[in-house]
Amino acid sequence: MNELIVQKALRGAMGTINLDVNTTLKKGDLTVLFGKSGAGKSTILKMIAGLMEPSNGKIVINDEIWFDKNKKINLPPQKRKVGFVFQDYALFPNMSVKENLEYALDDKKKKTKVDEILEITELSALAKEKPQTLSGGQSQRVALARALVREPKILLLDEPLSALDFAMRSKLQDELIKIQHYFKLTTILVSHDISEVYKLSNYVLELEEGQIKKQGTANEIFGGNTISGKFKFSGEIVDIQASDIVFVVSILVGQDVIKIVSSKDEVENFRINQRVIVSSKAFNPLIIPQ
C-alpha cells in the first residue's frame, strides 16, 4: 500500500496556496500528476523524496512509513528508496555516464548491475561520455538509468520529457512504458501534456491550487463522458479572433491547431488557455489517407 496525505501552505508567485492532498497509489501503477505550473505537483514529489517536509500528513510507500507527523517520523532522503528524475536531469557534470550510475550504487561491488542497466536503457555505447556531450534525450535516459540503479521502491519523474522535441518525446514515452513494466515500479509522473497522460497513465490526479480537483483514468478526466459525439478531442484554446460577425476559435489539439467558427454568445464563455473538448456529431468525419 502507498498512502499519500500531505498538507502545507506554499508561497509562490501567485500568492499562497494550500497544498492538501489525500490519496492512495496502487502498487505498480503509473500515476500522473496533472495540472498547471504552480499547482504543487513538483512539491509533492519533493515531499515523497524527503527533500521538503509537509507541515502535516503521512507518507507510506511500500508499507513503510516514510513520514508521519503524528508519530514524529521523518526519514531523511538518504533513507528513502526513491528514484528521482529531475526536469533538468541533474546529472553530475564531473562524472561520466557510467560513473553517474556507479555513484548511485549502495554497494560498490555490484558493478554488474550498472552494466545491466546500461544495457537495458541502450546506453552502453555512451558509458564513457561526460553529461555535457549528451543530447537531451540521452541525458534523460541516463537520469532514468541512474534512478533505477538505486532499486527504488517508487519512481518519481518530474516532467522528464518536457524539454524534448515531439519525436524524441514519443520514443522515450515508449521506453518509459517498457521500463516501468519490466521493473513493475510504482511511478508518479508530473506532466501537463494530455497526450502523454493518455499514453502513459493508469491513473490521473488533477491538481488545482494544491487540491485534487479530479481523479480517475485519463479517459474519465479528459474524455468528457457526458457528451456522446462521433468524434471528440480535448484541446486548449490558443486564440480567439473576430472575423466579420463570427469568431474563429483556434484550439490546439495534440500538435495541431484546429480552427472552429463560433458565435458571439459562445465566445463569451471562452478564454485563452481554457481546456475544452472539441466534439462533433452531426457530420460523419471523413478519414483521408495521406
Added chain:
Amino acid sequence: MFEDSFIQTMMLTFKLAGITTIILLFIGIPLGYYLGFTQTKIKPVIEAIVSMPLVLPPSVLGFYMLVFFSPKNSFGLWLDETFDLRLVFSFEGLVIASIIFSLPFMVHPLQSGFSSIPKNLSQAAYTLGKSKIDVLFNVLLPNMRPAILTGVVISFAHTVGEFGVVLMMGGNIAGETRVASIAIYDEVEALNYDLANQYALTLFVISFLILLSVYAINKHFLRAKI
C-alpha cells in the same frame, strides 16, 4: 646573483603565503558551504564580519591584533603561559594575522561557487542515498574547481602583497617576520633603491604570472564545462 637576505625574505614571503592559503582552504570550505546554503537570519552579520578586512585599514586590524595578542593582555598572557606561544612579532602571529586578513578572498569565491551549483545536483545525490559529506567531496567540490582555484590563488597573492597588518603585527625581523613588501619599504627608507627595485620587480612579475595562470586555467575549465 641574489643576496642571501633577498632569497631568505622571498622564501619567508612564500612560506607565509603558502601556509596561510592551506589553512584558509580548510577554514574557507566549511565557512563558504555554510554561507552558501544557510537560511539563518544572522547570515548578513557573518558575511559582514568575514568581509571586514576588505574595507578596514590594515593598520586598524594590525593594531587590534597587536593589543589582543600582547602578553600584557590576558588572552596573550594565557597563550604564552599555556602553549608557550607568542604571537606578537613572530612568524606564527603573522600566519594568524594573514589568515584573518585574507579570509574574504578565500571565502567569497568559495561561497559563490557553492551557491552557483544547481540545487538539483545535491538533491539528486541525497535521493541516491549519499550523505552531505559524501556530496560535498564527490559532487560539490569537483564541480566548482574554478572557484577553488580562484580562492586559493587570490588568497596566496593577497598574502604575498599585504603590508600594513604584517608591519603592525610582525615588525621587521629578518628571517622571522620580514616579508618582501616590508623589505621594499625598509630598503627605500635606507635609500637602497636598487634592492627595493629587485623586490618590487620580483613581486610585480610573480603577481602577474599568478593572475595570468588563474585566468588561463579558468578559461579552460569553463570551456570544458560547455
